[in-house]
Amino acid sequence: MTFFSNLKMWEMMKEIRELVMLFLMALCSKLTATSGKTMTIRKWQVPAEDSYCLSWRLGVETNNIRAWPIVPNQCLRYVESYMILGQYERDIDLIIDQVMDYVNDDVVLSNDGFDAWILDVDDTCISNLFYYQGKRFGGDPYDPKGFKEWALKGVCPAIPGVLRLYNKLIKKGFRVFLVTGRSEATFGQTTLNNLHSQGFLDYERLILRSDEYKGMNALDYKSEIRKNLVEEGYMIWGNIGDQWSDIQGDYVGIRTFKLPNPMYFVP
Amino acid sequence: MTFFSNLKMWEMMKEIRELVMLFLMALCSKLTATSGKTMTIRKWQVPAEDSYCLSWRLGVETNNIRAWPIVPNQCLRYVESYMILGQYERDIDLIIDQVMDYVNDDVVLSNDGFDAWILDVDDTCISNLFYYQGKRFGGDPYDPKGFKEWALKGVCPAIPGVLRLYNKLIKKGFRVFLVTGRSEATFGQTTLNNLHSQGFLDYERLILRSDEYKGMNALDYKSEIRKNLVEEGYMIWGNIGDQWSDIQGDYVGIRTFKLPNPMYFVP
Numbered sequence: 420m421t422f423f424s425n426l427k428m429w430e431m432m433k434e435i436r437e438l439v440m441l442f443l444m445a446l447c448s449k450l451t452a453t454s455g456k457t458m459t460i461r462k463w464q465v466p467a468e469d470s471y472c473l474s475w476r477l478g479v480e481t482n483n484i485r486a487w488p489i490v491p492n493q494c495l496r497y498v499e500s501y502m503i504l505g506q507y508e509r510d511i512d513l514i515i516d517q518v519m520d521y522v523n524d525d526v527v528l529s530n531d532g533f534d535a536w537i538l539d540v541d542d543t544c545i546s547n548l549f550y551y552q553g554k555r556f557g558g559d560p561y562d563p564k565g566f567k568e569w570a571l572k573g574v575c576p577a578i579p580g581v582l583r584l585y586n587k588l589i590k591k592g593f594r595v596f597l598v599t600g601r602s603e604a605t606f607g608q609t610t611l612n613n614l615h616s617q618g619f620l621d622y623e624r625l626i627l628r629s630d631e632y633k634g635m636n637a638l639d640y641k642s643e644i645r646k647n648l649v650e651e652g653y654m655i656w657g658n659i660g661d662q663w664s665d666i667q668g669d670y671v672g673i674r675t676f677k678l679p680n681p682m683y684f685v686p
Numbered sequence: 687m688t689f690f691s692n693l694k695m696w697e698m699m700k701e702i703r704e705l706v707m708l709f710l711m712a713l714c715s716k717l718t719a720t721s722g723k724t725m726t727i728r729k730w731q732v733p734a735e736d737s738y739c740l741s742w743r744l745g746v747e748t749n750n751i752r753a754w755p756i757v758p759n760q761c762l763r764y765v766e767s768y769m770i771l772g773q774y775e776r777d778i779d780l781i782i783d784q785v786m787d788y789v790n791d792d793v794v795l796s797n798d799g800f801d802a803w804i805l806d807v808d809d810t811c812i813s814n815l816f817y818y819q820g821k822r823f824g825g826d827p828y829d830p831k832g833f834k835e836w837a838l839k840g841v842c843p844a845i846p847g848v849l850r851l852y853n854k855l856i857k858k859g860f861r862v863f864l865v866t867g868r869s870e871a872t873f874g875q876t877t878l879n880n881l882h883s884q885g886f887l888d889y890e891r892l893i894l895r896s897d898e899y900k901g902m903n904a905l906d907y908k909s910e911i912r913k914n915l916v917e918e919g920y921m922i923w924g925n926i927g928d929q930w931s932d933i934q935g936d937y938v939g940i941r942t943f944k945l946p947n948p949m950y951f952v953p
Contacts, residue, residue: 470773474780481747481944483781506737513741514750677748 539660557682603627642668806927824949870894909935
């Protein structure tokens with residue numbers, strides 16, 4: 420080997436080293452960029468194949484897709500990411516901001532004791548996310564026994580945005596009705612305790628499903644409940660639920676708001 | 687330099703070369719993966735700051751956000767990407783698949799000549815995307831003069847998924863009614879020509895806004911039109927629009943479907 424060839428080799432090596440360094444730096448900066456807050460979002464961002472799941476979720480939330488039994492298999496990871504990495508919460512918060520605007524700008528309370536507001540309970544006031552974490556976020560079929568066990572624990576946490584709104588509604592003077600499809604006989608006391616422990620106090624009535632409504636679908640049952648309230652003289656200013664069956668049917672209220680829920684469908 | 691050091695250097699160089707090759711291969715495979723179809727998706731993927739826009743669009747499509755005058759400034763690029771990079775079309779196609787399922791599985795036609803289906807026109811049958819491209823995809827306020835000029839050209843292209851459904855509905859024997867808030871006097875002939883040139887043929891009636899409905903909001907106007915049809919004896923099996931005002935109000939039909947439109951709101 421000549422000096423010349425050695426020199427050439429050294430130079431080539433230097434060049435290659437620089438290339439490697441550049442690559443490593445690029446890699447490093449990318450790793451840095453994806454750490455912390457940004458990483459959450461990047462993780463949340465759907466890979467190409469999840470474009471379908473984005474369409475699916477839109478279809479579900481707009482009530483175009485109905486009576487779906489479970490989350491489609493190819494969307495399990497997508498829904499999990501959506502639920503736990505922040506977007507679900509952000510979606511709720513933006514909707515709650517809309518409700519606040521409506522309450523502040525458009526509602527003129529009569530203050531006659533009949534200004535009503537209706538809230539659904541499960542995944543509206545309090546969250547079953549921990550339970551559904553064990554059910555692949557809706558990837559597993561509905562399990563009445565499992566859900567009963569979970570609900571009887573009475574440990575559903577409040578959904579922060581909804582609790583914030585709830586306190587505002589109470590303060591404003593609304594008569595708040597919590598209306599749930601949960602069986603009164605089975606879940607009455609537990610649900611009441613759960614709600615109280617999570618800060619849902621001073622509401623007008625917690626209405627659970629009594630025997631006379633057993634087996635009725637949620638849409639008809641909740642329509643009946645609202646009809647009774649209207650006949651009692653209540654004016655329903657607002658009505659919020661995570662299911663379309665909460666906010667469709669009869670006497671839905673002056674304004675309705677749909678919270679997201681890509682984990683299960685209640686007819 | 688000894689042979690030994692030379693050998694070592696060669697070996698080091700070989701190692702580094704391999705590393706570089708690996709990096710280049712990794713880079714290559716990434717570039718390949720992001721070319722073509724996949725690239726569209728990756729481009730479409732929202733950056734962290736657009737998480738708000740994802741919530742905003744969900745709010746709009748679920749009718750939680752109403753009477754919004756323009757697309758929020760921070761969401762201009764997001765909405766543009768959504769509209770032109772494929773997700774809008776994919777969202778429509780998934781909804782159309784749902785409609786097809788409903789038509790195939792749930793509808794039992796009476797074949798008495800009164801099986802009706804209602805379709806909105808603008809951004810349901812035919813698209814104004816080219817026009818809105820010049821209006822920052824809804825970032826600019828509504829411009830009646832500009833829209834009139836555009837619509838009078840009669841060059842709105844069919845929305846492929848909806849045309850596919852339309853042909854199916856006609857073939858199945860539905861009486862299809864195209865109902866639009868466009869003024870009959872101003873846009874009657876142009877709209878008819880535009881629809882025909884795009885393949886919307888053999889419908890039962892194209893209903894434009896006659897003078898008696900001038901100034902009425904879309905929800906009330908379309909409710910009136912549907913009421914007249916029901917009184918004529920029609921059974922409205924389905925009703926599709928890109929605005930909630932197309933599919934809310936009275937006599938909405940047995941099933942309604944909401945197509946996406948994050949560019950403008952019609953009350």
